[in-house]
Amino acid sequence: MSRFLSPALSAVTPYTPGEQPQDQQYIKLNTNESPYLPSPRVVAAVSEAEVEKLRLYSDPACAQLLRTAAAHFGLQPSQVMPGNGSDENLFFALRAFCDESHPLAFADITYGCYGVWCGLLHIPTHIIPLKEDFTLDPADYHGLHETIVIANPNAPTGLCLPRDAIEGILRSNPDSVVIVDEAYVDFGGESCVPLIDQYENLLVVQTFSKSRQLAGARVYSAGGRELGSVNIRYTADVHAASYRDYFKMALFYLLT
Secondary structure (H helix, E strand, O other): OOHHOHHHHOOOOOOOOOOOOOOOOOOOOOOOOOOOOOOOOHHHOOOHHHHHHHHHHOOOOOHHHHHHHHHHOHHHHHEEEEEHHHHHHHHHHHHHHOOEEEEEEEEEEOOOOOHHHHHOOOEEEEEOOOOOOOOOHHHHHOOOOEEEEEEOOOOOOOOOOOOHHHHHHHHHHHOOEEEEEEOOOOHHHOOOHHHHHOOOOOOEEEEOOOOOOOOOOOOHEEEEEOOOOOOOOOOOHHHHHHHHHHHHHHHHHHHO
């Protein structure tokens, strides 16, 4: 049905996801999935009783997951927004904080979906080149007065900014939202979650897909001064958020 697409959508260059071979004969590294199983508590939680509940609509408030995630991050439940994979809530953030007259600023080498979403939503882009050594210069983001998204650590470079550098960007853009995409923060770098109560213009995004071995569950959380919530229920995710010992052990083996 592509010939019926609107001219605006026809002009969008689609995002190309990482290949997912189905025969399981490879050690696959292209999408940064964990080689380890989810925690034993997650495995135990995916029981027959929970599977039977799939015929029912989930809790629209995600109350149990919100409470557990908030306790884990030291936030209030009203500051956490679960979503159907990190892409969904990043997309929601762009819809909320950008439009045809409010551009999005991001690095030239970073997560490819930012540009695709801007094309879908007709959002002007402000592309900021990385330095020759592939680092991001925080000064390039000072005083932009535009919505900003920074993958920290950056993908695919793996380089990250210290928390105080992000804080400088927040202070210099007090009337614009700064989105910090922390999909890989557990593997290195400082999380900006501790800054949430200090800066009303900060939105921090994390995921269950990488360091918590739940890429197939498609769940993540966003943290900000005050957020709503969207509908998603996975009892397993509550256990993934709460079982810190297994989380630390899996990280140790991945990083050594």
